[in-house]
Amino acid sequence: VSAPAPQASGLAQLEAVLAAGGPRLSRGLSRTERRLEEIGESHGEELGRHAAETLRAGGKRLRPLIVFLCAGQAADNGTVSAAVAVELVHMATLVHDDVLDRAPLRRGRETVYKSAGRAAATVTGDFLFSRAFAELGATGSPEAVRTLSDASSALARGELMQRADAWSASVSSERYISRCTLKTARLFEAACRLGAIFGPAEDGIPGSVECLGAFGEKIGIAFQIFDDVLDVSGPPERTGKHRGTDLLDGTITLPLILARERDPRLRDTDLRTAVTNPAEADALCDRIADTGALTDAREEALTYVQQAKSALDEIDLPARQRRALELVADGVVERYA
Ligand code: IPE
Ligand code: IPE
Ligand code: MG
Ligand code: MG
Numbered sequence: 001v002s003a004p005a006p007q008a009s010g011l012a013q014l015e016a017v018l019a020a021g022g023p024r025l026s027r028g029l030s031r032t033e034r035r036l037e038e039i040g041e042s043h044g045e046e047l048g049r050h051a052a053e054t055l056r057a058g059g060k061r062l063r064p065l066i067v068f069l070c071a072g073q074a075a076d077n078g079t080v081s082a083a084v085a086v087e088l089v090h091m092a093t094l095v096h097d098d099v100l101d102r103a104p105l106r107r108g109r110e111t112v113y114k115s116a117g118r119a120a121a122t123v124t125g126d127f128l129f130s131r132a133f134a135e136l137g138a139t140g141s142p143e144a145v146r147t148l149s150d151a152s153s154a155l156a157r158g159e160l161m162q163r164a165d166a167w168s169a170s171v172s173s174e175r176y177i178s179r180c181t182l183k184t185a186r187l188f189e190a191a192c193r194l195g196a197i198f199g200p201a202e203d204g205i206p207g208s209v210e211c212l213g214a215f216g217e218k219i220g221i222a223f224q225i226f227d228d229v230l231d232v233s234g235p236p237e238r239t240g241k242h243r244g245t246d247l248l249d250g251t252i253t254l255p256l257i258l259a260r261e262r263d264p265r266l267r268d269t270d271l272r273t274a275v276t277n278p279a280e281a282d283a284l285c286d287r288i289a290d291t292g293a294l295t296d297a298r299e300e301a302l303t304y305v306q307q308a309k310s311a312l313d314e315i316d317l318p319a320r321q322r323r324a325l326e327l328v329a330d331g332v333v334e335r336y337a
């Protein structure tokens with residue numbers, strides 16, 4: 001594999017978000033990074049190696065960022081634990097997701113699945129999951145643990161739904177959105193809820209857990225739609241993943257659903273026979289793009305970004321905090337990785 005270089009932050013808005021979040025945000029993110037490293041290093045050589053490699057490969061750390069932004073000025077030790085726990089669940093899911101999707105490349109590097117095999121990847125993911133809940137449990141908040149465990153269960157259901165729909169010629173866009181909600185948006189929602197729980201919560205800003213949760217769910221859906229656009233559009237040097245991984249794997253995403261509505265020949269294309277290698281996947285990506293489906297899918301993602309911003313109308317957030325959250329919402333569909 002000629003692995004593309006690791007991507008930069010990938011999030012165009014990141015600098016503006018950090019500026020809006022102030023020094024507390026940068027400090028919180030640094031503490032999160034240090035804690036993640038400690039966890040990677042403290043559980044034996046082999047597990048540590050796979051976990052630490054996954055960690056060091058980077059990633060946007062978008063979910064910790066969201067935890068801190070939702071916590072606002074109140075960010076304390078509990079918030080750091082929540083940010084660490086959410087990122088660990090995210091990483092666990094990715095390590096397992098690459099087994100399920102048989103994906104060779106992530107964050108510009110070989111996946112644990114590719115470099116060390118299915119067994120090592122399964123165990124590494126399990127390890128990361130268990131550390132996530134240990135971290136959050138230490139805060140003594142059953143509500144926080146429940147929030148994250150609900151999201152993890154939803155994630156598993158979403159991945160099962162994806163397998164059930166693999167190679168199907170008749171996945172509706174409604175069903176696709178339900179899948180995105182389960183496998184991606186619930187964790188974004190949990191990140192926001194956790195921020196609210198450890199931050200202003202109900203006594204500080206009434207309604208904040210529910211409203212910030214709704215905000216997270218909508219940006220999560222937009223994020224996954226755009227991830228699926230990036231899978232088709234590439235380029236791999238920027239996304240850190242091969243183009244057409246979803247197609248090779250039989251995963252039916254919005255770009256293909258929309259392209260099938262526009263190009264009748266695509267309706268009869270059976271991925272199992274038409275896409276058997278990266279070159280064929282590339283060619284099909286081009287055909288999907290030619291129908292204009294990527295533009296329309298991005299438009300669809302933008303409607304969720306708009307809904308996310310509207311959810312913030314319901315609560316009385318400090319202006320800076322709101323501005324930062326809006327920048328993140330815009331950022332989920334203005335990124336390269
Ligand atoms: C990838 O998430 C998985 C999806 C939900 C699409 P990210 O794009 O946030 O992954 P990293 O952490 O930045 O690599
Ligand atoms: C997102 O799905 C992964 C999870 C939410 C578990 P994808 O399969 O689209 O994510 P990538 O493209 O591998 O990052
Ligand atoms: Mg995947
Ligand atoms: Mg993807």
